[in-house]
Amino acid sequence: MTTGDQAAVTAEDVRRVARSLPRTEEALVREHVKFRVRSIVYCSLSPDETLMGFGFPKEEREALVAAEPEKFLMPRPSDMRYHWVHARLAALTLDEMRELVIDAWRMVVPKRVAAAHLETLAGL
Numbered sequence: 001m002t003t004g005d006q007a008a009v010t011a012e013d014v015r016r017v018a019r020s021l022p023r024t025e026e027a028l029v030r031e032h033v034k035f036r037v038r039s040i041v042y043c044s045l046s047p048d049e050t051l052m053g054f055g056f057p058k059e060e061r062e063a064l065v066a067a068e069p070e071k072f073l074m075p076r077p078s079d080m081r082y083h084w085v086h087a088r089l090a091a092l093t094l095d096e097m098r099e100l101v102i103d104a105w106r107m108v109v110p111k112r113v114a115a116a117h118l119e120t121l122a123g124l
Helices: 011-019 058-067 094-106 111-122
Strands: 024-029 032-037 040-045 051-055 084-088
Touching (some): 011 024, 011 040, 051 094, 058 084
Antiparallel strands (some): 032 040, 040 051
């Protein structure tokens, strides 16, 4: 469903993108859906599926949240040591969500795996 230039992002949209990425496993951990490569989580969904947590450079997250506080939130205090940010799914476009998930995945896979996958996408 599209409203203006913004599509409503759903948890299923996030699942579709994450599951398409090589080496991704999906797990349910304490009611949160987690997408990971081996043991490293790069994306998660809140139990009510309204928030998406994702890997993001620690040194850039304050600027991201400050620039769009209606869209992005800092992680809870116990997660501040991780490269992590939260986003409200309802505030994201499909393209933004896809970019955030893929960038988070790229942080946890070997560079050659990411490069090969992105080459495949470019060839489509």
